[in-house]
Amino acid sequence: MAPKAIIAPSILASDFGNLSSECSNVIKEHGADWLHIDIMDGHFVPNITIGAPVVTCIRGSVERSADWSKGVFDCHMMVAEPQKWLEDFKKAGCDLYCFHYEAAVTSKDPAVSPSQLIKNIHALGMKAGVAIKPDTPADVVYPLLDGDVEKPDMVLVMTVEPGFGGQKFQARCMPKVAALRERYPELDIEVDGGLGLGTIDQAAEAGANVIVAGTAVFGAESPGEVVKMLRGTVEKCLSK
Numbered sequence: 001m002a003p004k005a006i007i008a009p010s011i012l013a014s015d016f017g018n019l020s021s022e023c024s025n026v027i028k029e030h031g032a033d034w035l036h037i038d039i040m041d042g043h044f045v046p047n048i049t050i051g052a053p054v055v056t057c058i059r060g061s062v063e064r065s066a067d068w069s070k071g072v073f074d075c076h077m078m079v080a081e082p083q084k085w086l087e088d089f090k091k092a093g094c095d096l097y098c099f100h101y102e103a104a105v106t107s108k109d110p111a112v113s114p115s116q117l118i119k120n121i122h123a124l125g126m127k128a129g130v131a132i133k134p135d136t137p138a139d140v141v142y143p144l145l146d147g148d149v150e151k152p153d154m155v156l157v158m159t160v161e162p163g164f165g166g167q168k169f170q171a172r173c174m175p176k177v178a179a180l181r182e183r184y185p186e187l188d189i190e191v192d193g194g195l196g197l198g199t200i201d202q203a204a205e206a207g208a209n210v211i212v213a214g215t216a217v218f219g220a221e222s223p224g225e226v227v228k229m230l231r232g233t234v235e236k237c238l239s240k
């Protein structure tokens, strides 16, 4: 199936004091396709955000107020032990569990390889994403996407060092997106970090179809307009 344009605002840039209304509004009022939820454990990255109990509350609240029972909770797991949180996040309402390749290959549990994690995620009924940091080459994910193996549903190419919102987009990551798109025309390719109206052209032209934008959406005067413009740019490139 041809990839679709998906705009996934990162709630890291929202007002955590009003998290439930921020999440409902970005879906209901501003037209977000997915909610991108950044989970940071203070080990894999030097920052701490939220865990499964908060995700459970967000899920309940958006289902009640935004009638969003089929919406996608895209959980970006910036955690040192991605295997540890699978059941908790499934129960909390996570739909897409995106772990970092770098964490999986250096995990304390040698039995947990990226391919085993993908199987475990699928066995729980979630989609699996694999994220790579700016310095990790794209070809590490090729063996996961090729051949007769259980494949990830999405690859996330980080365009900033994971850990903090509001950083500058690293255009040097675009050749990785282009290489992935050329090799995998149907793959969902997500980009995350510094995406907004000034950088979307580069990401969309390289072939990204899932756009995470935190500051650009939550910091905008008209978040709905930004969501629409980001989606329009991606759709234009996908239809070329």
Ligand SMILES: O=C(CO)[C@@H](O)[C@H](O)COP(=O)(O)O
Binding pocket: 010, 012, 013, 036, 038, 076, 161, 162, 163, 164, 165, 166, 167, 192, 193, 194, 195, 212, 213, 214, 215, 216
């Ligand atoms: O994963 C991360 C940061 O680690 C991102 O999701 C950022 O939170 C995106 O924020 P902006 O750069 O769009 O503000």
